[in-house]
Amino acid sequence: MRVRVLVRLKPGILDVQGAAVQRALAGLGFDDVRELRVGKLVEVDVDAPSAERARARVDEMCRRLLANTILEDYTIEAEAAERLAPPGAVR
Amino acid sequence: MRFGVVVFPxxxxxxxxxxxxxxVIRQPVKYVWHRERNLADLDCVVLPGGFSYGDYLRAGAVAGRSPVVEALPEFVAGGGVVLGSCNGFQILCEAGLLPGALMRNECLQYRCQSTHLLVENAETPFTRALRPGQVLTMxxxxxxxxYHADPETLRTLRAHKQVVFRYATAAGEVTRAANPNGSVENIAGIVNEDGTVLGLMPHPERAAESAMGGTDGLQIFHSLLGSLVEDGAFLKR
Structure with a gap:
């Protein structure tokens, strides 16, 4: 079961990396960007009998390692495999 | 006093x-590989700086779940002390042995420079050779x-005198300009509630001989030895 985890800095925590990227975009003429925040995408292929079970396992993974919940929030999305990577992508 | 210096990839x-x-301080010391779980023959475990496991995912995240770090709570409960510097501080926070977290420097730059540290708590095994208000250079x-912690955690840190070092000017003033990385309240080093686990971003081991440009870092080592000699309070093993 393929599961996608999005890890993001919590709202209110200053994202200096996002701010730098936003400034770079402004330098390219994209001065209409109101806010930009950079996060992480983790793709997990987990051996599980059901989507619920896969989600529960990945939730545990997030709490124990994948996210630092002092700084970060995470969301878990169970997805069909073809949605995770473009056809022909090297894994 | 028997030291163990942990080595991660x-x-x-x-x-x-x-x-x-x-x-320099001429004490018994050995390297401890990150897969080791038996720390029974040590009094002080050192988590040094670096980029453990490449700092993949987050700085100190993978190391914070390694066998040697999982053995630390029992080691500390048995009377051992733990000193984590730089990446070691990040690892201790990731492992939950110290509160809060360390994140990207606010200036986005890698900072390699000298800093002044105001000593706020001189009653830990790591700082008892110092006095409050003293300024160290490391x-x-x-x-x-x-360093990041939510307001509730900061209140707890203050209540238990867990902030040990703050970035300051040479005169000991805690100012925004003296803060090299944007740490909340200029925090540079903290201890756990019992004072037996210290994490700090500065490098005491790089300020331990005059040839290195200063010896203020030695005070931390001397404090540890003094704690052992004076009362051995943290050494029950």
Whole structure:
């Protein structure tokens, strides 16, 4: 079961990396960007009998390692495999 | 006093700590591989700086779940003390042995420079050779040293006098300009509630001989030895 985890800095925590990227975009003429925040995408292929079970396992993974919940929030999305990577992508 | 210097793949300050402990303060010391779980023959475990496991995912995240770090709560409960510097501080926070977290420097730059540290708590095994209000000079070398804690955690840190060092001017003033990485309240080093686990971003092992440009870092080692000699309170083993 393929599961996608999005890890993001919590709202209110200053994202200096996002701010730098936003400034770079402004330098390219994209001065209409109101806010930009950079996060992480983790793709997990987990051996599980059901989507619920896969989600529960990945939730545990997030709490124990994948996210630092002092700084970060995470969301878990169970997805069909073809949605995770473009056809022909090297894994 | 028996020291163990932990080595992870990617640690870089292990040899510096080993050198200072064996050649400067002349105490027994050995390297401890990150897969080791038996720390029974040690009094002090050192987590040195570097980029453990490449700092993949987050600085100190993978190391914070390694066998040697999982053995630390029992080691501390048994009377051992733990000193984590730089990446070691990040690892201790990731492992939950110290509150809060370390994140990307606010300036986005890797900062390798000398800093002044105001001593706030001189009643820990790591600082008892010092006095409150004293200013130490030690180098930092990190890209992710901005200490973060929520307001509730900061209140707890204050209530238990857990903030040990703050970035300051040479005169000991805690100012924004003296803060090299954007740490909340200029926090540079903290201890756990019992005072037996210290994490700090600066490198005491790089300020331990006059040839290095200063010896203020030695005060931490001398404090540890003094604690042992004076009361052995933290050494029940």
């Amino acid at each position: 990617g640690t870089w300050s292990d040899c510096d700590f080993h050198y200072v402990i064996s050649e 180098p930092i070398s990190h890209g992710e040293g901005k």
